[in-house]
Amino acid sequence: MARIDALSIELRTTGKDKLKEEYGKVIDNxxxxxxxxRLKNQDLSGDPTAGTIEAKRFVNVSGKAYGTARTNGKxxxxxxxxxxxxxxxxxxxxxxxxxxxIAMYGVGGLIERRTRNHQxxxxxxxxxxxxxxxxxxxxxxxxxxxxxxxxxxxxxAIQTIETTKNDFVQGVPRNMIEIVMSPAYYGKLRNKINSxxxxxxxxxxxxxxxxxxxxxxxxxxxxxxxxxxxxxMVNGAVAQPVRTSIYNPEKVQLSDATAFGLFxxxxxxxxxxxxxxxKVQA
Numbered sequence: 001m002a003r004i005d006a007l008s009i010e011l012r013t014t015g016k017d018k019l020k021e022e023y024g025k026v027i028d029n030x031x032x033x034x035x036x037x038r039l040k041n042q043d044l045s046g047d048p049t050a051g052t053i054e055a056k057r058f059v060n061v062s063g064k065a066y067g068t069a070r071t072n073g074k075x076x077x078x079x080x081x082x083x084x085x086x087x088x089x090x091x092x093x094x095x096x097x098x099x100x101x102i103a104m105y106g107v108g109g110l111i112e113r114r115t116r117n118h119q120x121x122x123x124x125x126x127x128x129x130x131x132x133x134x135x136x137x138x139x140x141x142x143x144x145x146x147x148x149x150x151x152x153x154x155x156x157a158i159q160t161i162e163t164t165k166n167d168f169v170q171g172v173p174r175n176m177i178e179i180v181m182s183p184a185y186y187g188k189l190r191n192k193i194n195s196x197x198x199x200x201x202x203x204x205x206x207x208x209x210x211x212x213x214x215x216x217x218x219x220x221x222x223x224x225x226x227x228x229x230x231x232x233m234v235n236g237a238v239a240q241p242v243r244t245s246i247y248n249p250e251k252v253q254l255s256d257a258t259a260f261g262l263f264x265x266x267x268x269x270x271x272x273x274x275x276x277x278x279k280v281q282a
Contacts, residue, residue, distance in 0.1 A: 036130035041236035093118035094261035138276035186220035
C-alpha cells in the first residue's frame with residue numbers, strides 16, 4: 001500500500017513527509033549546552049516593555065585626607081556610568097500543522113515536541129548572539145612567548161582579567177571569572193588535566209561540558225564565533241534581557257490547521273567590555 005503524503009509536514013530536502021503510524025518514531029533534536037542564561041548580567045533596571053533596560057557601573061571611591069570634606073563643605077558625588085540595552089532584536093518561532101497530520105502522523109505529542117524545539121532554538125540564538133557580542137568588544141589576548149603549554153596559556157589569560165584595575169575594578173576574584181572555549185581548545189586543556197593524577201576535576205561533574213581550572217569555571221561551547229579559541233570574562237560582563245510571548249495553539253482561520261509558537265523580544269550588549277578578553281585565530 002502506498003504511503004500517504006502529509007499535508008503540512010515537509011521533508012528537509014524536498015516534498016512532503018509520509019503518514020503512517022509505524023513510521024511514527026522520531027529522534028528528538030539534540031543541542032549543545034547553552035550558557036547565556038547563566039553567564040549574563042542579571043543586575044538590570046527598567047521595564048523591557050518600554051524598549052530599554054539599563055545597567056549601571058559605579059566608579060570606585062578614592063580616599064582623601066581627613067578633613068577634606070569639611071574643608072570643601074561636601075563629600076564626593078557618586079559617579080555612575082549607565083549602560084543602556086535596547087530591546088530591539090525581535091524573533092518569532094511559528095509553525096503550523098494540519099489536524100489530519102496530528103491524527104495520522106503517529107508521533108505522540110507532536111505539538112509539545114515542536115514547542116520544546118522552539119525554546120531550544122531560541123536558546124541557541126541567545127548563546128550565538130551573546131558570544132558574538134563578547135568577541136566583538138573583547139580585547140585581543142596574545143599569550144607570551146613562554147606560555148607554550150595550554151595550561152600556562154590559560155592561567156596567563158585568567159591573570160589578565162584577575163589583575164585588571166581601573167576606575168571601576170580593583171582586581172577580580174577568580175570565582176567571578178568564566179572561560180568559554182571552543183570544543184577543540186577545551187579538549188586540549190582537558191586532556192592535559194586528565195593526564196595528571198588527582199587533578200582538580202575539570203569536566204568531572206554531572207555536566208561534562210563544564211568544569212574548573214585553577215578555581216575558574218570553564219565551559220565548552222559550539223556557539224562561539226568562527227575561529228574563536230576562547231573568551232575569558234567576568235560573570236555578568238554581557239547583558240541580554242529577554243521577554244517571550246507564547247503563541248498558544250489555535251486553529252488557523254478557515255482551515256483544519258493549528259498554529260503555535262513563540263515570540264522573543266531581546267537585546268544583547270556588553271556592560272563591562274574591559275573585563276572581556278578573547279583569543280581569535282588570524
